[in-house]
Amino acid sequence: MRLSYPANVKIVKVPCTGRVDVIHVMKAFENGADGVCLVGCLEGDCHFLVGNLRARKRVEYAKQLLDECGIGGDRVVMYNLSSAEGQKFAQIAREMTEKIRELGPNPVKSAKS
Amino acid sequence: MIVADRKPFEEIIEMLKPYSRILLLGCNECVTVCAAGGAKEVAVLASEIRLFRAKEGKPVEIKEVTLERNCDPEYVETLKPFIDDFDVVLSMACGCGIQFVGERYRNMIVLPAVNTTFYGVTEQHGVWAERCQGxxxxxxxxxxxxxxxxxxxxxxxxxxxxxxxxxxxxxxxxxxxxxxxxxxxxxxxxxxxxxxxxxxxxxxxxxxxxxxxxxxxxxxxx
Structure with a gap:
């Protein structure tokens, strides 16, 4: 397809979004990420049955924690799409980049500088 | 098991205001099973505190330690080599553990990060309910x-x-x-x-x- 998407998106591969825990999201922000986007399979299509559903619940919990500590829960988003939807992935990457750009940089980085 | 609930973040952060070197203590027993103060919860709370304080421009040093039990002296003793390197202990153990660590290390202030609530059972994953009052x-x-x-x-x-x-x-x-x-x-x-x-x-x-x-x-x- 040779689709392009913003170069600032760093991809971390996991076997299933069910592998993603709240602490991984928190660590991303501690390490300076401006936003985290979880991209899981379509609901009902999980190879492990409920991995993506669990991930969504964890994203909701992470949002609460990030709101509490002032980073902002809006910086974490979960999307569901199939591995055949390259176009949609590129579009999500663009959307997410735009959204985070509007929110500004991770407040931890601004405090350091 | 003894069931606990994490205190609201604002309350924890208020308690920690004067301190910059924190020993964050968890427990591998009851509070791990009820997902209130085990190693996972310790890691998440430590991350939250670090993020908050970094954002405020008052960074903290946090050591995360989860003891096998906080209610038995042999495990509490293992804190001895490094506990004095910290200003304060923030404990996610139940009320028993919080007090027991404070009794052993009289020069340290041990703050509670959880509200200990009841003796209960796991009714289903993520749901705990009271069954005994002792x-x-x-x-x-x-x-x-x-x-x-x-x-x-x-x-x-x-x-x-x-x-x-x-x-x-x-x-x-x-x-x-x-x-x-x-x-x-x-x-x-x-x-x-x-x-x-x-x-x-x-x-x-x-x-x-x-x-x-x-x-x-x-x-x-x-």
């Missing part, structure tokens, strides 16, 4: 395994009261009436005649009413 004089033989002390809001021994409607307690619509459960259980076991036995007034001196309790087994003392 009254010191168990009556589960009389009520066929349903505790009237804990599960009846009034701890009635000859229930139900008038607040039992359709098997539900008037205190909370999600709480089944303990006495309805007991009567149902008597019926189920063909022992409904037991319901007619009037229970005498309970001696509460074995419970909290008799003051803090202690158990001693002389044969085990060293």
């Amino acid at each position: 009254c010191g004089n168990c009556v589960l033989d009389k009520t066929l395994g349903i505790c009237p002390v804990t599960r009846c809001a009034k701890s009635l021994f000859n229930g139900p009261c008038g607040g039992s409607q359709g098997g539900v307690c008037e205190v909370n619509k999600d709480t089944p009436c303990a006495w309805q459960l007991i009567v149902d259980r008597y019926k189920e076991m063909g022992m409904l005649d037991r319901y007619l036995e009037i229970q005498p007034v309970k001696d509460w001196s074995t419970s909290r009413d008799g003051g803090p309790r202690k158990r001693i087994r002389e044969d085990l003392k060293i």
Whole structure:
């Protein structure tokens, strides 16, 4: 397809979004990420049955924690799409980049500088 | 297990205001099982505190330690080599653990990061419910395994009261009436005649009413 998407998106591969825990999201922000986007399979299509559903619940919990500590829960988003939807992935990457750009940089980085 | 709930983040951050070197202590026992203060919860809270304080421009140093148990001296002792490197201990253990660490290290302030709530069971993944109050004089033989002390809001021994409607307690619509459960259980076991036995007034001196309790087994003392 040779689709392009913003170069600032760093991809971390996991076997299933069910592998993603709240602490991984928190660590991303501690390490300076401006936003985290979880991209899981379509609901009902999980190879492990409920991995993506669990991930969504964890994203909701992470949002609460990030709101509490002032980073902002809006910086974490979960999307569901199939591995055949390259176009949609590129579009999500663009959307997410735009959204985070509007929110500004991770407040931890601004405090350091 | 002893069930606890993490305190609200604002309360924790307020307690930590004067400190910059924090020993964040978890426990591998009850609070791990009820997902309130095990290694995972310690890691998440530490991350949250670091993020908040970094954003405020007041970074903190946090060491995350989860003891096998906080209520036994041999594990509490393992903190000795490094505890003095910190300004404060923030503990996610239950109230017993928080106090026990403070008793051992008299020069340290041990702050609670959880509210210890009850002795309970895991009803389903992520749902814990109270089952025992440690009254010191168990009556589960009389009520066929349903505790009237804990599960009846009034701890009635000859229930139900008038607040039992359709098997539900008037205190909370999600709480089944303990006495309805007991009567149902008597019926189920063909022992409904037991319901007619009037229970005498309970001696509460074995419970909290008799003051803090202690158990001693002389044969085990060293």
